[in-house]
Amino acid sequence: MSSRLKKALRGLAFAALALAAVPSVFSAAAEEAKQQYFPLATFRVGAYASSGIPVWAGEIDYFRYINEVEGGINGVKLFWDECETEWEVEKGVECYERVKAGKDGSPVPIFLPHGDPISKALTEKTVADKIPQITIAYGRTESIDGRVFPYSFPVLFSFWSEASSVINHIAEIEGGKEKLKGLKIATVYHDSPYGKETQVPLDFLAKTYGFENIQIPVPHPGNEQSAQWAKIRQLKPDYVFLRGWGVMTPVAIKTAAKTGFPVDHIIGGIWSGSEEDVRPAGAVGKGYKAVTPFPAGADFEILKKLKANIVDKGLSDLKDPKSFGSVYYNSGVIEAIISVEAIRKAQSKFGNRPVTGEEAQWGLENLKLDEARLKEIGADGLVQPLELSIKDHEGGGAGKILQWDGEKWNIVSNGWVRSDRELLLPLIYERAAAYAKEKGITPRPDVSN
Amino acid sequence: MTALAAPAPPETVESPEVLRRWRVGPLAIAGLVLAFYALGFVVHDYWFNAILIPFLIMALAGLGLNLLTGYAGQASLGTGAFMSVGAFATYNVLLRLPDLPLPVSLVIGGLFGALAGVIFGLPSLRIKGFYLTASTLAAQFFLPWLFNQYGWFSNYTTSGSISAPKLVFLGADLSTPLGRYLLTLTSVVILTWLAWNLVTSQVGRNWMAIRDMDTAAAVAGIPIAFNKLASFAISSFIIAIAGALWAFAYLGTVDARSFDLDRSFTVLFIIIIGGMGSIAGAFIGSAFVILVPILISNVSANLFAGAIDAGQSENLQKILFGALIVYFLIKEPNGLYALLLRARRRLALWPLKS
Numbered sequence: 001m002s003s004r005l006k007k008a009l010r011g012l013a014f015a016a017l018a019l020a021a022v023p024s025v026f027s028a029a030a031e032e033a034k035q036q037y038f039p040l041a042t043f044r045v046g047a048y049a050s051s052g053i054p055v056w057a058g059e060i061d062y063f064r065y066i067n068e069v070e071g072g073i074n075g076v077k078l079f080w081d082e083c084e085t086e087w088e089v090e091k092g093v094e095c096y097e098r099v100k101a102g103k104d105g106s107p108v109p110i111f112l113p114h115g116d117p118i119s120k121a122l123t124e125k126t127v128a129d130k131i132p133q134i135t136i137a138y139g140r141t142e143s144i145d146g147r148v149f150p151y152s153f154p155v156l157f158s159f160w161s162e163a164s165s166v167i168n169h170i171a172e173i174e175g176g177k178e179k180l181k182g183l184k185i186a187t188v189y190h191d192s193p194y195g196k197e198t199q200v201p202l203d204f205l206a207k208t209y210g211f212e213n214i215q216i217p218v219p220h221p222g223n224e225q226s227a228q229w230a231k232i233r234q235l236k237p238d239y240v241f242l243r244g245w246g247v248m249t250p251v252a253i254k255t256a257a258k259t260g261f262p263v264d265h266i267i268g269g270i271w272s273g274s275e276e277d278v279r280p281a282g283a284v285g286k287g288y289k290a291v292t293p294f295p296a297g298a299d300f301e302i303l304k305k306l307k308a309n310i311v312d313k314g315l316s317d318l319k320d321p322k323s324f325g326s327v328y329y330n331s332g333v334i335e336a337i338i339s340v341e342a343i344r345k346a347q348s349k350f351g352n353r354p355v356t357g358e359e360a361q362w363g364l365e366n367l368k369l370d371e372a373r374l375k376e377i378g379a380d381g382l383v384q385p386l387e388l389s390i391k392d393h394e395g396g397g398a399g400k401i402l403q404w405d406g407e408k409w410n411i412v413s414n415g416w417v418r419s420d421r422e423l424l425l426p427l428i429y430e431r432a433a434a435y436a437k438e439k440g441i442t443p444r445p446d447v448s449n
Numbered sequence: 450m451t452a453l454a455a456p457a458p459p460e461t462v463e464s465p466e467v468l469r470r471w472r473v474g475p476l477a478i479a480g481l482v483l484a485f486y487a488l489g490f491v492v493h494d495y496w497f498n499a500i501l502i503p504f505l506i507m508a509l510a511g512l513g514l515n516l517l518t519g520y521a522g523q524a525s526l527g528t529g530a531f532m533s534v535g536a537f538a539t540y541n542v543l544l545r546l547p548d549l550p551l552p553v554s555l556v557i558g559g560l561f562g563a564l565a566g567v568i569f570g571l572p573s574l575r576i577k578g579f580y581l582t583a584s585t586l587a588a589q590f591f592l593p594w595l596f597n598q599y600g601w602f603s604n605y606t607t608s609g610s611i612s613a614p615k616l617v618f619l620g621a622d623l624s625t626p627l628g629r630y631l632l633t634l635t636s637v638v639i640l641t642w643l644a645w646n647l648v649t650s651q652v653g654r655n656w657m658a659i660r661d662m663d664t665a666a667a668v669a670g671i672p673i674a675f676n677k678l679a680s681f682a683i684s685s686f687i688i689a690i691a692g693a694l695w696a697f698a699y700l701g702t703v704d705a706r707s708f709d710l711d712r713s714f715t716v717l718f719i720i721i722i723g724g725m726g727s728i729a730g731a732f733i734g735s736a737f738v739i740l741v742p743i744l745i746s747n748v749s750a751n752l753f754a755g756a757i758d759a760g761q762s763e764n765l766q767k768i769l770f771g772a773l774i775v776y777f778l779i780k781e782p783n784g785l786y787a788l789l790l791r792a793r794r795r796l797a798l799w800p801l802k803s
């Protein structure tokens with residue numbers, strides 16, 4: 001008898017759980033929403049959690065700043081919830097599907113997939129649902145062409161721009177682009193689609209400027225690189241461009257030091273350029289450089305405001321105060337600024353209310369952050385001047401060079417190092433056109449409305 | 450003979466008696482399938498894109514591996530690699546031979562998978578057990594590397610990713626959530642039916658004989674080499690189709706990373722948790738491995754959002770899921786399917802004995 005009762009109770013418990021599990025999309029209220037929903041796909045567990053946690057902190061802190069200090073975007077406050085992806089594609093897709101219908105009457109303006117495979121899987125789904133995805137410094141390079149990829153926004157800094165900026169930084173050191181001729185530049189890359197993505201632009205730039213382009217793959221995960229660095233010792237390149245991922249970066253720095261390659265002649269890529277990448281290398285990391293669209297530092301005006309209004313008041317999402325102003329924290333702030341500005345732009349056309357994905361797409365494609373506007377926000381120096389259009393979903397294409405002093409990153413480049421986008425864009429458009437042909441997509445006309 | 454009064458053999462997962470019992474319900478199964486199709490026309494996008502499609506595809510991959518591991522006794526960690534063969538082969542067939550109808554392309558993709566399975570199954574003729582598992586790891590490392598290394602496989606896209614050309618069959622556009630669901634469901638129903646017939650036929654009995662003791666099977670006149678390779682071929686065929694569906698019906702765009710060792714482990718866990726050597730086990734296991742974390746995550750999002758720190762909540766969910774696996778495997782080491790059979794037996798006697 002008691003066991004039957006137990007069973008009945010258990011059944012009730014399961015039923016309650018099942019009810020609670022019904023996605024909230026069904027409860028969406030029909031009434032006019034006053035607040036803007038902004039779902040966050042996060043990875044707080046899993047292999048990359050340590051790099052993700054400061055990103056959400058930056059993002060959430062900026063949203064809180066908008067809500068608390070500025071009273072929302074033109075009075076429309078933001079609210080958000082999190083969905084855990086573990087950086088895994090199927091979890092990311094599930095999150096996207098869970099949140100895409102909006103919440104409490106507010107549509108989803110922008111989705112930030114935070115994961116390269118997730119963003120690829122969402123390429124077509126976001127078009128069907130008319131929700132723009134912003135992928136800063138990851139995602140398909142060809143999606144710069146908004147005529148073919150209307151809802152993918154690889155804003156700021158693609159991998160092609162990354163490669164080109166590094167070459168241009170080397171040219172600056174050497175004293176001009178003509179000095180690139182005859183140099184040997186080796187790219188040590190993570191042997192994955194991500195790592196191989198810079199091969200085409202580097203090949204093209206090598207032909208244009210006459211430097212020797214050496215490509216050296218490191219198999220995943222890259223915790224043993226003696227062979228690669230022995231090869232470098234033998235080939236004696238002038239510079240090494242390090243496109244690492246995870247554990248590969250500190251191991252590369254350590255192995256380079258062991259084989260006697262000068263660390264200050266290694267320039268890391270975006271994903272080899274955070275505190276988390278270089279700190280494990282220890283003392284030998286001193287002098288290591290990296291290119292980034294996310295300059296580190298807590299001196300930017302907006303970071304001072306965040307510190308005063310959010311962090312010092314105990315409202316911050318940041319658990320470890322040391323991360324304030326780190327590359328990843330700042331990347332979250334930058335991403336939040338761009339999202340908020342896109343929503344603001346969309347509001348300027350469609351009214352001060354929660355905007356839909358389609359309206360945010362217009363906002364993004366007409367987004368213009370010039371020096372003056374960036375100063376107003378307090379983000380000059382933190383975010384590069386940016387102008388997006390249908391044909392150009394990247395907009396910026398410049399990075400800053402950071403150098404590790406053993407404790408923290410310092411910006412060593414003179415402002416933003418621009419990439420040769422005018423040279424590379426035709427190649428990118430060619431690839432986008434090939435994709436359109438393969439998929440049978442008719443590109444949108446390039447007319448702004 | 451009868452005087453010996455041999456005790457009735459314990460009812461294991463694959464005992465013929467159970468098989469027969471499940472046979473009594475072909476109508477019920479047909480009804481279930483119909484219901485699934487009907488369901489297709491009423492439910493929300495979320496259910497297709499996030500729940501039903503991945504559940505069905507992973508069940509199909511589990512089914513493929515179950516034929517190899519659960520029925521023929523050949524352990525494999527190459528599932529992810531065989532899925533990638535299916536995805537990349539189907540992609541190239543769709544791209545380069547656009548006139549072929551979609552099902553034919555899928556089958557060709559599956560045949561390439563079968564070929565890869567046979568090649569990487571060759572070591573099974575000489576080695577067994579853990580050693581064989583280690584040798585299938587070679588497939589797991591070699592094949593995704595191959596697809597990543599040579600741009601031809603991904604039609605020279607810069608990101609090395611592949612994306613399905615338009616999914617069309619008989620003029621119907623299958624790229625909507627409903628279309629992709631029906632494509633997946635139809636493939637799963639057909640392949641499950643084939644697998645079911647296979648394991649209840651002579652071939653299936655041969656495989657089980659080899660699994661239980663290959664020397665005895667050889668003595669009984671079962672061609673060992675042929676059957677082992679056949680099990681690799683058929684299992685990889687099904688897995689490759691699952692891979693193609695994973696790439697095109699579920700995700701849309703993938704690269705070789707989507708088929709890494711983690712994927713192989715997931716499929717292996719599906720059959721361990723669901724039940725080795727049973728068709729239903731693959732489905733139950735897939736439901737558990739794919740759906741339970743989503744359920745937990747939805748529950749906690751609706752009940753505890755804001756109340757618990759987000760990072761803590763995620764870790765708690767992981768702990769809960771792990772604890773559930775441990776609990777069920779202690780309750781029934783033969784998997785959830787065996788648990789279900791036990792429950793069914795008890796229910797049959799229910800009013801008399803609680």
